[in-house]
Amino acid sequence: MEVAEKIRYFRQQRGMSQEQLAKSAGININTIRKYELGHRKPKLEQLQRIADGMEISVIEFLEIEIKDEADLIAMLKKISPLFQWAGMKKILQREEK
Numbered sequence: 001m002e003v004a005e006k007i008r009y010f011r012q013q014r015g016m017s018q019e020q021l022a023k024s025a026g027i028n029i030n031t032i033r034k035y036e037l038g039h040r041k042p043k044l045e046q047l048q049r050i051a052d053g054m055e056i057s058v059i060e061f062l063e064i065e066i067k068d069e070a071d072l073i074a075m076l077k078k079i080s081p082l083f084q085w086a087g088m089k090k091i092l093q094r095e096e097k
Contacts, residue, residue, distance in 0.1 A: 004038035004059050010054050011036075025031070025053030044078070 001009065001027050018036065022029035027049060042050065044058070051058040051078040066072050
């Protein structure tokens with residue numbers, strides 16, 4: 001399922017209109033429409049706001065395929081700015097050395 005489909009799916013599952021999602025996520029309704037139509041692809045920060053607006057984890061929108069430790073570390077680096085994990089920052093910095 002593409003990100004556009006996931007946004008629409010989770011929004012509908014929560015019984016929200018596009019307008020309600022836009023308001024709760026703090027994103028313009030036209031932008032929400034474009035995301036759901038696949039005309040625009042949201043950046044990770046925007047996905048976080050959408051997820052917060054629907055009270056779900058941003059991970060629901062990510063296509064994550066982890067085959068090995070390197071994939072896991074890459075995925076954690078990608079999502080780490082979204083979380084305030086003090087321990088995670090130390091782990092990721094350790095891996096870069």
